């Protein structure tokens with residue numbers, strides 16, 4: 001039982017990180033019907049932004065909560081700018097072209113970031129600085145909870161709650177839903193759809209950046225290809241939840257994190273990565289629209 | 301040129317790829333009028349409205365609003381300048397509530413209080429929408445959706461309201477109600493360009509009318525005159 005609870009907590013913390021990345025896939029899909037292959041690489045870039053900012057600003061050598069928060073927000077800002085730039089210069093010019101062109105461009109941007117990353121940062125893994133000292137917060141019997149797990153869960157859930165608020169309760173968020181529903185009819189409302197699409201990329205990229213920093217803290221080995229598999233799993237989580245649905249992405253990601261942790265805990269860590277593909281195949285067979293997916297074009 | 305027309309289309313040609321949907325169209329709408337554009341399915345009525353709203357760019361010709369060239373401006377800019385459209389097929393945001401749809405209609409406006417007043421005004425015009433306020437718009441009936449579409453376009457406080465086939469797919473009783481409201485909206489000062497296949501209803505409330513056939517204007521004049529025109533009677537009024 002104690003072992004199970006331990007896996008449960010680990011799974012939720014992993015799942016909430018997947019959730020932050022899955023949201024970006026699902027929002028961009030909702031608004032452009034594009035699988036943004038570069039999204040996992042934006043997440044990767046965040047860890048390197050964090051790595052270098054922490055060095056330049058000296059936080060890499062003196063762990064502190066303030067330092068960690070500053071790095072978190074700087075990396076989010078940098079990735080927001082990166083996401084904005086990708087949409088503005090790579091995707092927007094192709095928006096009226098067949099969807100396939102956009103998809104291929106997304107793969108191109110992804111390769112550019114991965115290979116550019118290898119040139120700029122080197123292909124060897126780097127170690128993300130210890131911005132906060134790892135500590136055991138409390139222990140109940142054999143269950144051990146570290147401050148990192150609490151930080152990951154609290155930070156992720158706060159951002160998800162903030163995002164839910166933006167999407168469902170602000171004018172801009174409702175405009176995002178309107179644009180996702182129908183571009184032309186949204187523009188007839190006086191909504192500048194270019195701005196809303198930019199905003200969607202900014203938001204999604206900033207959340208992926210938050211995930212990057214949290215991962216950097218908890219699993220400090222970072223390398224320019226780390227976004228590939230992680231991004232894929234987050235994408236599968238989004239499909240599992242019903243791509244286009246933000247609440248779906250969050251639930252899908254939690255399921256993904258939990259099942260991954262359970263597989264590792266009770267079977268073998270060999271199957272850790274295979275699980276995502278197994279889940280993908282199962283969803284596509286059983287319910288291709290995902291848990292929260294609607295068969296119509298109602299998205300976001 | 302007619303200097304005081306609120307809206308003027310000047311020799312507009314619009315094409316989808318190689319196919320010309322509008323050929324050298326000119327028309328004008330004066331302030332305070334209801335002008336109707338009638339024609340069979342596929343004549344180019346929606347294309348005309350989509351061009352005015354900036355969803356399509358004319359290949360040739362210009363669109364003037366209050367004397368300024370607006371052809372080629374983006375749709376949201378055209379809304380800000382005072383033209384809003386209730387598109388064909390209603391185009392409601394099915395996943396948003398009725399109230400949020402109305403809020404989207406007022407997207408480019410800032411003043412919360414006057415938006416609230418206008419919302420109450422459309423609830424006064426269509427009380428059923430007030431009852432459906434919190435309901436997802438996709439669950440509304442066809443007639444209610446059409447009321448919402450018109451109301452939503454009104455929320456932009458347009459000088460010129462474009463209506464694309466508001467009678468489409470509705471029961472006669474509801475059509476009557478909607479046309480009465482269109483007349484009232486006009487009497488309260490909004491200029492209207494009304495596209496219809498239901499020529500009979502449209503000609504009865506309009507001041508001026510244009511008849512569109514395969515992308516060309518073939519007839520124009522006072523709505524009253526067109527009602528009595530034998531060709532129109534035969535082709536569009538089923539007499």
Ligand SMILES: Nc1ncnc2c1ncn2[C@@H]1O[C@H](COP(=O)(O)OP(=O)(O)O)[C@@H](O)[C@H]1O
Nearest residue numbers: 316319321339340341342343344345346347348
């Ligand atoms: N998106 C489109 N692509 C190609 N042709 C179109 C498109 N929309 C309309 N058309 C064509 O343009 C012509 C005018 O259509 P439309 O303006 O919708 O007519 P109406 O509103 O009078 O029924 C029709 O022949 C139609 O087939």
Ligand SMILES: [Mg+2]
Nearest residue numbers: 345346347388
């Ligand atoms: Mg039409």
